[in-house]
Amino acid sequence: MTVFNLDIYALRRERFLEQLGVAAAIIPASELTMHHADCEWPFRQDSDFFYLTGFDEPGAVALLLPHRPKGERFVLFVQPKDPAAEVWTGFRWGTEGAVKHYGADIAHPLDQLTEKRLTSYLQGAEAIAFRIGRHPKIEPLVLSVWGRQLDTYSHTGIAALGLVAPTPILHSLRLRKEPHELERLREACLISAEAHELARQITKPGMKESEVQAVIEAHFRASGTRGPAYTSIVAGGDNACVLHYTANTALLQDGDLLLIDAGCSVADYYNGDITRTFPINGRFSAEQKELYSLVLAAQEAAIQAVRPGETAEKVHATALRVLVEGLVDLGLLEGDPDGIIERGDYRHLYMHRTGHWLGLDVHDVGAYRLGERPVELETGVVLTVEPGLYVSDRLAVPEGQPEIEECWKGIGIRIEDDVAVTEHGHEVLSQAAEKSIVAMER
Numbered sequence: 001m002t003v004f005n006l007d008i009y010a011l012r013r014e015r016f017l018e019q020l021g022v023a024a025a026i027i028p029a030s031e032l033t034m035h036h037a038d039c040e041w042p043f044r045q046d047s048d049f050f051y052l053t054g055f056d057e058p059g060a061v062a063l064l065l066p067h068r069p070k071g072e073r074f075v076l077f078v079q080p081k082d083p084a085a086e087v088w089t090g091f092r093w094g095t096e097g098a099v100k101h102y103g104a105d106i107a108h109p110l111d112q113l114t115e116k117r118l119t120s121y122l123q124g125a126e127a128i129a130f131r132i133g134r135h136p137k138i139e140p141l142v143l144s145v146w147g148r149q150l151d152t153y154s155h156t157g158i159a160a161l162g163l164v165a166p167t168p169i170l171h172s173l174r175l176r177k178e179p180h181e182l183e184r185l186r187e188a189c190l191i192s193a194e195a196h197e198l199a200r201q202i203t204k205p206g207m208k209e210s211e212v213q214a215v216i217e218a219h220f221r222a223s224g225t226r227g228p229a230y231t232s233i234v235a236g237g238d239n240a241c242v243l244h245y246t247a248n249t250a251l252l253q254d255g256d257l258l259l260i261d262a263g264c265s266v267a268d269y270y271n272g273d274i275t276r277t278f279p280i281n282g283r284f285s286a287e288q289k290e291l292y293s294l295v296l297a298a299q300e301a302a303i304q305a306v307r308p309g310e311t312a313e314k315v316h317a318t319a320l321r322v323l324v325e326g327l328v329d330l331g332l333l334e335g336d337p338d339g340i341i342e343r344g345d346y347r348h349l350y351m352h353r354t355g356h357w358l359g360l361d362v363h364d365v366g367a368y369r370l371g372e373r374p375v376e377l378e379t380g381v382v383l384t385v386e387p388g389l390y391v392s393d394r395l396a397v398p399e400g401q402p403e404i405e406e407c408w409k410g411i412g413i414r415i416e417d418d419v420a421v422t423e424h425g426h427e428v429l430s431q432a433a434e435k436s437i438v439a440m441e442r
């Protein structure tokens, strides 16, 4: 039932429409999805819809109509007030609430989203902005209305002549965070970092991964967030070498490391995404310490590369070079680092990129490349920096590289921070989560 600052959303719609030009945009909300039988997953709003409306109910549809007069440009179709339904599934704002509390110029109940009404709203728009392939419930309606306009064009001379994707414009707006968005990300990162600190304090050999997960997620909920932003990864020992390990059912073994990748999502959906790795018994073994120091050095160097004018590509390349050079020094790779990087001969030990954009989506929207050119980092862009090393038997050792000695196997390490690009460099939003060797040992 939270109402967020309406001016923020109004300004976003204005900017979006300004860039969209003559197109009328149709932006659908998420639908409820079934978990099993008649039980639903918790509702998660579509991030594009939320970015433009702040409205947090399922099934809604927003129309943004630049061709209509002022006062008729923002139309919301929403679930109507219905006491009988609200007894089962809770409060709805209804059409009145959509106007009064969400700034809609006009609101209709969802069942009035008919071909006739949509045709009438789209009449006079020179193009339609709608993301094909993502909204199966409403897409047939949109295409049918557009098709009918084209059918009658020879008589009426009125039809939208193009169907355009709203997402490149919308996602480039979402990529550059405004100061108030950075504030929300700071909050998500702080609560996520507190959970990591708690988890390290309570971890002991013999506990289950799920017990540590419970402590982390209890902190998320007790702090007033929506809960985990994604399925928490709590991976002891060799489980950490499975990048998307989410079973979290194993016992924590004395002598192993524990990798935790967990972050929360706050009320308006901004997310934290933090990974920390530490020894379950409080002391690194010699091999664990070598690899941890190397990942930490790679991460710190990569964070230093985050500044306006650099690229995510450069951040990755920086981490990769430190890792490869360090692995050569340790004897886990052999040869000239440039050649190893060029051939990809490190990929049995480091098989993912060093980060991604972060925002309303954990893997946030926005282009990384525009054709041949990597997108330059700008003030307000937020990205994760998350190098790792994963030593196991799962992937074959590339020809010419040394077989891995047993003493290294079962070590999986990732260190992940959330970093905002600032005017002169960067701010580590997740800095409240410790990562030094001293802090990781007890």
Ligand code: GLY
Residues within 6 Å of the ligand: 230, 261, 262, 273, 356, 362, 386, 416
């Ligand atoms: N937690 C997902 C990721 O780090 O990309």
Ligand code: MN
Residues within 6 Å of the ligand: 273, 356, 384, 386, 416
């Ligand atoms: Mn991440």
Ligand code: MN
Residues within 6 Å of the ligand: 261, 262, 273, 274, 275, 416
């Ligand atoms: Mn992560």
